[in-house]
Amino acid sequence: MSKQSVMVFIDQNDKKIADVSLELICKAKDLAKKLDAPVEAIAIGHGMKDELSILGHYGCDTAYYVDDPRLAHFTSVPYAKTIVNIIKKYEPKIVLFGATIKGRAVAPRVSSSLKCGLTADCTDLKIGEHTNKARSWKNILLQIRPAFGGNIVATIVSPEVSPSMATVREGVMKMSEPDSSGKVRVVEESCELADTDFMTEILEVVRKEKAVNLKGAKLIVAAGMGVATPESMSLVKELANVLGGEVGASRAAVDAGLIPYDHQVGQTGTTVRPNLYIACGISGQIQHRAGMDESKRIIAINSDPEAPIFEIAHYGIVGDLNDVIPKIITAYKKKA
Numbered sequence: 097m098s099k100q101s102v103m104v105f106i107d108q109n110d111k112k113i114a115d116v117s118l119e120l121i122c123k124a125k126d127l128a129k130k131l132d133a134p135v136e137a138i139a140i141g142h143g144m145k146d147e148l149s150i151l152g153h154y155g156c157d158t159a160y161y162v163d164d165p166r167l168a169h170f171t172s173v174p175y176a177k178t179i180v181n182i183i184k185k186y187e188p189k190i191v192l193f194g195a196t197i198k199g200r201a202v203a204p205r206v207s208s209s210l211k212c213g214l215t216a217d218c219t220d221l222k223i224g225e226h227t228n229k230a231r232s233w234k235n236i237l238l239q240i241r242p243a244f245g246g247n248i249v250a251t252i253v254s255p256e257v258s259p260s261m262a263t264v265r266e267g268v269m270k271m272s273e274p275d276s277s278g279k280v281r282v283v284e285e286s287c288e289l290a291d292t293d294f295m296t297e298i299l300e301v302v303r304k305e306k307a308v309n310l311k312g313a314k315l316i317v318a319a320g321m322g323v324a325t326p327e328s329m330s331l332v333k334e335l336a337n338v339l340g341g342e343v344g345a346s347r348a349a350v351d352a353g354l355i356p357y358d359h360q361v362g363q364t365g366t367t368v369r370p371n372l373y374i375a376c377g378i379s380g381q382i383q384h385r386a387g388m389d390e391s392k393r394i395i396a397i398n399s400d401p402e403a404p405i406f407e408i409a410h411y412g413i414v415g416d417l418n419d420v421i422p423k424i425i426t427a428y429k430k431k432a
């Protein structure tokens with residue numbers, strides 16, 4: 097039995113492992129290296145044993161796999177019970193979940209069942225130490241996330257109970273290049289599940305594809321409240337179209353109904369790392385920056401020279417976006 101592992105819950109849709117789970121395996125590998133510990137995974141589903149080999153490419157040593165036709169689709173009670181059983185059996189030090197619909201549904205059930213800590217939506221995870229009065233702990237999970245409306249970045253620890261658990265949103269952790277020579281050991285596990293555990297019956301699964309692929313976009317033109325009108329939004333969309341990019345947005349622009357939520361970038365939207373991010377009429381609050389400040393190049397267009405977005409922009413244009421964007425489009429079209 098491996099001890100003190102860093103374990104990841106594998107989120108899957110139709111047997112396809114979610115990107116966030118692979119991102120977390122990569123993060124788990126970093127954390128496990130510091131602890132000299134193995135990386136493990138919990139996979140639950142039906143007929144997906146072959147799919148698990150990919151976990152080895154990202155650095156997972158062992159995957160505990162529970163195969164049951166009744167678990168082909170996610171329902172929170174039996175999934176939580178299965179995860180709790182595996183955790184009790186293998187006693188990992190850390191358990192990570194993607195902050196997806198499934199991760200968010202199951203992680204609190206698991207933590208309350210095990211009476212251990214859980215920090216939601218971490219933006220970073222580290223191994224470190226913590227001292228409180230006369231007591232100190234070494235090699236514990238530091239769970240880092242914005243708190244109090246983003247006004248502080250808090251480091252949260254739960255040293256007295258094990259495992260430490262955290263959820264992380266998709267795109268927050270970097271996925272490293274896969275190494276196809278990496279192998280994972282798949283250990284089949286069973287879990288006693290009674291019919292009464294299946295309180296919900298899935299009758300039909302209807303999938304809605306995302307209208308926009310912000311995470312994979314190399315170029316994003318993003319609209320903020322400075323865009324203000326549908327006419328200005330059309331300019332942002334035209335610029336994105338001319339440059340061959342996707343359209344992103346601040347939460348304020350989404351809340352104002354200028355654009356759907358799928359386009360939101362930031363702490364409660366998508367985390368992006370494009371080669372170029374053009375922020376149009378976005379002030380640059382911490383919650384927006386949390387989702388885009390790792391972009392390779394940032395251009396900010398803002399009428400306020402004091403706007404915080406200029407602190408992180410590589411190139412800043414002070415001006416009215418309604419004047420600036422048409423000029424960029426014309427100049428680009430002339431050059432292209």
Ligand SMILES: Cc1cc2nc3c(=O)[nH]c(=O)nc-3n(C[C@H](O)[C@H](O)[C@H](O)COP(=O)(O)OP(=O)(O)OC[C@H]3O[C@@H](n4cnc5c(N)ncnc54)[C@H](O)[C@@H]3O)c2cc1C
Pocket residue numbers: 245246319320321322323345346347348349360361362363364365366376377378379380381382383384387397398399400403415416417418
């Ligand atoms: C818990 C929490 C989570 C959050 N999550 C997110 C998140 O995921 N993503 C996110 O974006 N926000 C998020 N927010 C909201 C965030 O705090 C800001 O309110 C939001 O990012 C502001 O959006 P904005 O910059 O578009 O609007 P504003 O802050 O109103 O900025 C508008 C900017 O446009 C400029 N401007 C105005 N007119 C023009 C013009 N004609 N031409 C050029 N510039 C112009 C102004 O100078 C200003 O800088 C969150 C907040 C909280 C509390």
